[in-house]
Amino acid sequence: MKTILEAINKPQDLKKLSHEQIKLLAEEIRHFLICSVSKTGGHLAPNLGVVELTLAIHKVFNSPIDKIVWDVGHQSYVHKVLTGRRDGFATLRQFGGISGFPKISESVHDFFGTGHSSTSISAALGMALARDIADDKEHILAVIGDGSLTGGQAYEALNHAGHTGTNMIVILNDNEMSIAKNVGAMSEYLSKIRTEPKYTKIKQDIEFLLRRIPAIGESVAKTVERVKDSLRYLLVPGVLFEELGFNYIGPIDGHNFELLSEVLEKAKKMQGPILIHVLTCKGKGYKPAECNPDKFHGVGPYCIESGEVIKNGNTPTYTAIFGETLLHLAKQDKRIVAITAAMPEGTGLKKFAAEFPKRFFDVGIAEQNAVTMAAGMATKGMRPVVALYSTFAQRAYDQILHDICLQKLPVLFALDRAGIVGEDGPTHHGLFDYSYLRHIPNLTIMAPKDENELRHMVFTALNTNGPVAIRYPRGSGLGVPIDQSLQQLTIGVADEVKNGTNVAFLAVGSMVETCIEAREILASEGILASVINARFIKPLDEQMIRKVCKNFVIIITVEENVLAGGFGSSVLEYIHDQNIGGVNVLRLGFPDQFIEQGARKQILAKYGLHAAGIASTAKSYVQKIKV
Numbered sequence: 001m002k003t004i005l006e007a008i009n010k011p012q013d014l015k016k017l018s019h020e021q022i023k024l025l026a027e028e029i030r031h032f033l034i035c036s037v038s039k040t041g042g043h044l045a046p047n048l049g050v051v052e053l054t055l056a057i058h059k060v061f062n063s064p065i066d067k068i069v070w071d072v073g074h075q076s077y078v079h080k081v082l083t084g085r086r087d088g089f090a091t092l093r094q095f096g097g098i099s100g101f102p103k104i105s106e107s108v109h110d111f112f113g114t115g116h117s118s119t120s121i122s123a124a125l126g127m128a129l130a131r132d133i134a135d136d137k138e139h140i141l142a143v144i145g146d147g148s149l150t151g152g153q154a155y156e157a158l159n160h161a162g163h164t165g166t167n168m169i170v171i172l173n174d175n176e177m178s179i180a181k182n183v184g185a186m187s188e189y190l191s192k193i194r195t196e197p198k199y200t201k202i203k204q205d206i207e208f209l210l211r212r213i214p215a216i217g218e219s220v221a222k223t224v225e226r227v228k229d230s231l232r233y234l235l236v237p238g239v240l241f242e243e244l245g246f247n248y249i250g251p252i253d254g255h256n257f258e259l260l261s262e263v264l265e266k267a268k269k270m271q272g273p274i275l276i277h278v279l280t281c282k283g284k285g286y287k288p289a290e291c292n293p294d295k296f297h298g299v300g301p302y303c304i305e306s307g308e309v310i311k312n313g314n315t316p317t318y319t320a321i322f323g324e325t326l327l328h329l330a331k332q333d334k335r336i337v338a339i340t341a342a343m344p345e346g347t348g349l350k351k352f353a354a355e356f357p358k359r360f361f362d363v364g365i366a367e368q369n370a371v372t373m374a375a376g377m378a379t380k381g382m383r384p385v386v387a388l389y390s391t392f393a394q395r396a397y398d399q400i401l402h403d404i405c406l407q408k409l410p411v412l413f414a415l416d417r418a419g420i421v422g423e424d425g426p427t428h429h430g431l432f433d434y435s436y437l438r439h440i441p442n443l444t445i446m447a448p449k450d451e452n453e454l455r456h457m458v459f460t461a462l463n464t465n466g467p468v469a470i471r472y473p474r475g476s477g478l479g480v481p482i483d484q485s486l487q488q489l490t491i492g493v494a495d496e497v498k499n500g501t502n503v504a505f506l507a508v509g510s511m512v513e514t515c516i517e518a519r520e521i522l523a524s525e526g527i528l529a530s531v532i533n534a535r536f537i538k539p540l541d542e543q544m545i546r547k548v549c550k551n552f553v554i555i556i557t558v559e560e561n562v563l564a565g566g567f568g569s570s571v572l573e574y575i576h577d578q579n580i581g582g583v584n585v586l587r588l589g590f591p592d593q594f595i596e597q598g599a600r601k602q603i604l605a606k607y608g609l610h611a612a613g614i615a616s617t618a619k620s621y622v623q624k625i626k627v
């Protein structure tokens with residue numbers, strides 16, 4: 001027999017279903033997601049939490065005429081299922097498959113692409129204002145989580161939206177979780193609204209009175225309004241949003257489809273900006289995810305029965321190596337403090353947080369605050385370490401430049417997930433950091449070739465009197481034996497790891513090992529390559545470059561970064577500026593385009609940045625130059 005889900009190919013198919021059928025459909029969707037994501041991996045818990053909410057939105061509104069903006073977009077799977085992409089889930093987040101985030105090119109129902117957090121209210125506001133100018137009539141919705149509401153941009157947008165008074169609906173999906181437990185004063189405020197029954201009771205009483213106003217006359221109505229006004233500071237939940245110019249509705253049970261539909265129908269008819277506060281349970285309907293919403297926030301393939309994640313290998317990740325090294329150093333140096341922007345687990349800081357709770361700060365999804373706060377701490381003699389994903393550090397470019405580097409403050413940026421991150425795709429690849437950091441004066445930039453070098457770099461950075469960024473990739477290291485001692489590296493000095501005569505690879509970070517492998521392939525074809533581990537993107541080892549230019553006519557720079565403005569560019573700039581002639585430089589890295597999702601290995605291979613690809617390109621180049 002056909003399931004209800006199998007008959008849903010577009011949002012309009014929902015309209016004819018009864019509430020009873022929608023409840024069954026919600027169960028089927030949960031079952032579908034649990035099975036599907038167990039094979040592909042993905043953001044399971046956030047999606048299990050928004051099943052009823054997404055159903056209600058699509059039942060009440062009319063996508064794609066009405067526009068829905070999903071903040072971060074990691075919770076858009078139910079939306080994708082309901083908008084004709086159910087069959088695509090076998091390829092979710094894989095190379096060539098459907099994205100784990102809303103994507104304009106994927107569907108007309110994905111009206112706005114997301115991936116980085118806290119953008120939805122701004123985008124929805126822009127759409128609403130454009131609609132007003134065009135005198136169009138559609139509804140505009142932003143769905144934002146409580147975690148994403150810790151991001152500064154969300155407040156900038158609330159502030160502006162309330163001021164414009166335009167018609168738009170913000171749905172705040174409050175599950176008390178960011179990836180980890182949500183943090184901050186706003187989170188506490190929401191929690192107060194959620195748990196203070198007196199708020200809800202008195203609000204209901206006032207609303208009851210107000211509803212009866214037409215029967216009791218104008219003057220009483222005014223009195224009740226005044227009472228409402230004077231009491232609301234104390235009694236009405238969401239007064240903060242009301243003061244910002246929003247009509248606040250809530251808190252309401254986000255798993256009650258009837259109630260959600262009723263509230264959305266009402267909101268549809270109201271004027272001005274509206275904020276609907278919805279309470280949900282992250283991971284709803286799958287015990288392992290309900291009990292461990294952080295583990296199932298974004299998860300690899302897992303066993304459905306046990307909830308055990310299927311492991312691939314035991315080699316420690318760069319993240320773990322960084323976390324342990326920092327913890328080790330923090331035991332000896334009380335000035336070391338660690339800062340994360342809502343990613344304590346993802347950046348390897350959980351043990352640090354447990355051991356040094358007073359020296360650990362989770363600022364929420366607030367990369368800008370993280371960086372300038374670190375600047376403030378550094379002025380007071382601390383040694384702040386700001387651990388961010390490379391892609392999210394983009395948010396804090398000006399703070400890095402203006403607050404840290406201009407003042408030469410000794411802050412360490414630990415930039416995790418640099419290079420290709422894999423299945424999260426173009427919104428998350430950390431392919432730009434060499435380019436957006438390299439031109440900032442006073443900043444030292446390093447990239448380790450392996451786990452040991454990462455350890456030495458963390459040690460070196462914390463003994464350097466100025467700002468330093470270290471960038472390293474997502475996932476396992478090379479599995480090298482870990483050195484017990486930590487070494488102070490000389491700033492700006494590269495390391496020749498393999499010698500050769502025909503061609504020199506100037507490689508950086510993850511590409512050093514790949515070039516060593518490429519060298520083996522080339523050797524079997526009679527081409528002898530030298531491999532230089534640049535270690536420093538800034539300052540460049542100029543002496544080494546001069547030496548290489550003297551000894552080789554062919555230099556190939558290799559980096560896991562976009563070519564535009566990257567490491568190779570800096571080598572070329574130096575060679576050009578010094579008027580060094582007689583060398584041919586080929587730059588390998590990523591082209592000037594956004595790079596798709598897919599397993600890291602797969603993507604590196606597609607762009608010729610695996611050993612075979614580098615060897616093949618090098619061979620052709622050597623042959624061309626010789627001709």
Ligand SMILES: Cc1ncc(C[n+]2csc(CCOP(=O)(O)OP(=O)(O)O)c2C)c(N)n1
Nearest residue numbers: 046115116117145146147148177178179342
């Ligand atoms: C700028 C930025 N920083 C960090 C992240 C990583 N991140 C993705 S989802 C998330 C938590 C979001 O919490 P919430 O909005 O409450 O959604 P939930 O997963 O609880 O549904 C974080 C920190 C991001 N996507 N963007």
Ligand SMILES: CC(=O)[C@@H](O)[C@H](O)COP(=O)(O)O
Nearest residue numbers: 072074115298346417424474
């Ligand atoms: C949606 C989001 O931004 C995060 O959940 C991200 O997907 C985490 O990536 P990692 O799996 O690399 O920690």
Ligand SMILES: [Mg+2]
Nearest residue numbers: 145146147177
């Ligand atoms: Mg949340």
